[in-house]
Amino acid sequence: MSLARWYRLLLLAYPRRFRRARGTEMLTTLLDAAGPDQRRPRWRDAVNVLWRGLRCRFAVPRGAAYVTAAVVCALFGGLLLAAGVVWASWLGQPRIPEPATAAAVARIAAPAWPSSIVVHDEKFSGPYTGADDPYRAPHGFEPNPGWVQVTVPGTVADARSRLAADGWEVGELTNLVFWAAKSDHVIQVSTVDSTVLMIDVYRRVPPWLGSAVAVGAVVGTAGGWLLAGRALRGFRRHRLGGRAAMLTFGVPGLIGAMVPVCYAAANVILATVGDGWRATNVHYLIGATVPFAVPAGPALLCAGALAVVAAPRTPPAEPVLEPVPSRAWRYLAWTATTAHLAFAAGWVIVVAIYLVLRSRVGDGFLGDPKDVVPWGHDALTLLYVLGFLLSPALLAVSVPLLVTGRRRVGVTWTLLLVAAATAVVLPVLMFSPLGQSAGVWWMD
Amino acid sequence: MQQPTFFILTALAGEPLHGYGIIHAVEGLSGGRLTLRAGTLYAALDRLTEDGLLVVDREEAIEGRLRRYYRLTDDGTRALQAEVDLMRANANVAAARLRRAGAARMAFLT
Numbered sequence: 001m002s003l004a005r006w007y008r009l010l011l012l013a014y015p016r017r018f019r020r021a022r023g024t025e026m027l028t029t030l031l032d033a034a035g036p037d038q039r040r041p042r043w044r045d046a047v048n049v050l051w052r053g054l055r056c057r058f059a060v061p062r063g064a065a066y067v068t069a070a071v072v073c074a075l076f077g078g079l080l081l082a083a084g085v086v087w088a089s090w091l092g093q094p095r096i097p098e099p100a101t102a103a104a105v106a107r108i109a110a111p112a113w114p115s116s117i118v119v120h121d122e123k124f125s126g127p128y129t130g131a132d133d134p135y136r137a138p139h140g141f142e143p144n145p146g147w148v149q150v151t152v153p154g155t156v157a158d159a160r161s162r163l164a165a166d167g168w169e170v171g172e173l174t175n176l177v178f179w180a181a182k183s184d185h186v187i188q189v190s191t192v193d194s195t196v197l198m199i200d201v202y203r204r205v206p207p208w209l210g211s212a213v214a215v216g217a218v219v220g221t222a223g224g225w226l227l228a229g230r231a232l233r234g235f236r237r238h239r240l241g242g243r244a245a246m247l248t249f250g251v252p253g254l255i256g257a258m259v260p261v262c263y264a265a266a267n268v269i270l271a272t273v274g275d276g277w278r279a280t281n282v283h284y285l286i287g288a289t290v291p292f293a294v295p296a297g298p299a300l301l302c303a304g305a306l307a308v309v310a311a312p313r314t315p316p317a318e319p320v321l322e323p324v325p326s327r328a329w330r331y332l333a334w335t336a337t338t339a340h341l342a343f344a345a346g347w348v349i350v351v352a353i354y355l356v357l358r359s360r361v362g363d364g365f366l367g368d369p370k371d372v373v374p375w376g377h378d379a380l381t382l383l384y385v386l387g388f389l390l391s392p393a394l395l396a397v398s399v400p401l402l403v404t405g406r407r408r409v410g411v412t413w414t415l416l417l418v419a420a421a422t423a424v425v426l427p428v429l430m431f432s433p434l435g436q437s438a439g440v441w442w443m444d
Numbered sequence: 445m446q447q448p449t450f451f452i453l454t455a456l457a458g459e460p461l462h463g464y465g466i467i468h469a470v471e472g473l474s475g476g477r478l479t480l481r482a483g484t485l486y487a488a489l490d491r492l493t494e495d496g497l498l499v500v501d502r503e504e505a506i507e508g509r510l511r512r513y514y515r516l517t518d519d520g521t522r523a524l525q526a527e528v529d530l531m532r533a534n535a536n537v538a539a540a541r542l543r544r545a546g547a548a549r550m551a552f553l554t
Binding site: 055 | 462463464467481482483484485486487490508509510511512
């Protein structure tokens with residue numbers, strides 16, 4: 001591999017906007033600074049380019065307000081993704097035990113017939129209230145939120161010894177309350193009047209949850225920071241109107257995001273300096289995050305969309321030095337794009353007509369397609385059928401064009417990419433229930 | 445003002461230079477004490493251009509290579525002059541203190 005190629009690879013550490021503006025210039029400087037017989041980058045240069053490239057990727061505009069906004073977005077992103085990880089953990093396995101399972105678990109502790117079995121389906125517990133909080137389970141006994149409460153005659157001491165004999169890991173008995181855990185279940189056993197037990201049966205927090213939440217928080221923080229940097233750069237490129245529009249959404253969004261961020265920070269600090277962080281603390285954080293995330297998240301996304309969509313793009317500062325694609329390449333690219341999009345349009349129009357008719361007549365007879373579309377029915381049918389047959393075959397032309405024209409032409413190349421994607425997506429959609437129904441109706 | 449920034453502005457005070465020209469000039473001006481790497485140089489050039497202290501003077505595109513020459517703006521010249529004045533004032537203060545300390549030592553010895 002040539003030295004220039006090595007440097008090109010290293011320059012990938014920089015974001016595209018930087019490479020467009022300065023990529024060739026910086027490559028020239030690196031090559032100018034290289035020794036006459038140098039074949040590979042010096043390691044100090046390589047580290048410097050990689051480090052500066054990453055810093056450039058994560059850069060936000062200078063200024064206290066910009067940095068504050070980016071920090072809030074980053075922490076909010078971390079909190080949201082951590083919440084998403086917990087949510088995903090509930091989708092993968094049941095969050096609350098089945099009442100029958102809970103009754104069976106309770107029977108191990110007290111063999112008498114239960115007087116009541118009540119399901120408490122609470123996704124989020126309230127704010128942390130101290131050591132007496134029922135969710136404040138000891139380390140190793142962390143439960144998912146939500147539980148099944150089995151009320152049954154019995155005594156705490158008997159229940160504790162029976163559970164221990166059955167192989168349960170039994171916690172200390174404090175104020176006639178103890179916790180026990182075995183495989184996927186955690187139970188809290190307490191009593192009201194020494195003769196009636198309340199056995200709260202929980203599903204245990206999965207052992208990987210803590211690590212997964214930490215990874216989610218780190219990835220979310222990095223993602224939030226990157227998105228904030230992009231939005232803030234867009235903000236700077238805006239004129240007054242665009243900035244005002246972004247502020248209209250962004251400021252309430254940031255204020256809304258700061259509330260759960262501050263709450264989470266306080267909770268993490270309090271829990272860590274208190275009696276230690278545990279997995280159930282995550283549930284408190286999510287309980288605080290969700291009510292604010294619902295308005296703050298969309299508001300911030302709107303501000304970000306305004307930055308990306310409406311921001312005037314600065315023209316690339318660097319002259320294009322790569323060989324300009326030939327006229328033949330452009331001609332072929334536009335032809336392939338037009339053909340792909342025409343085939344796609346045929347499919348989309350047929351499905352759209354089908355959906356409109358279906359919404360009008362319900363499950364009834366839709367009518368003959370020739371009567372519904374008297375003008376252009378044959379041409380549309382031709383496009384529809386040829387699109388299915390020829391559009392994927394056309395990829396044999398468009399994919400080589402995409403490969404040879406990579407990074408040479410902006411709009412033409414991007415449009416061809418989108419058009420070629422339809423050749424993959426549409427045949428797949430044709431086999432979906434909607435695609436099949438529309439196809440059968442049209443072709444019959 | 446950080447040292448790399450100071451030497452980049454100093455290098456460009458003489459004539460417009462391109463990327464490698466700046467690296468070479470900074471090494472010479474600093475007596476070999478400061479070797480700018482390309483990543484550091486372009487981060488500084490970005491910042492200084494954004495602050496209006498530098499502008500692109502001209503570009504040379506030959507055989508797939510691009511050399512962009514930078515020159516100081518009036519603001520850049522003023523910023524460098526202000527830094528020079530500050531450094532001179534600081535150096536004068538330090539030199540005066542050293543002179544006084546030296547005179548006191550001599551008086552003590554004699």
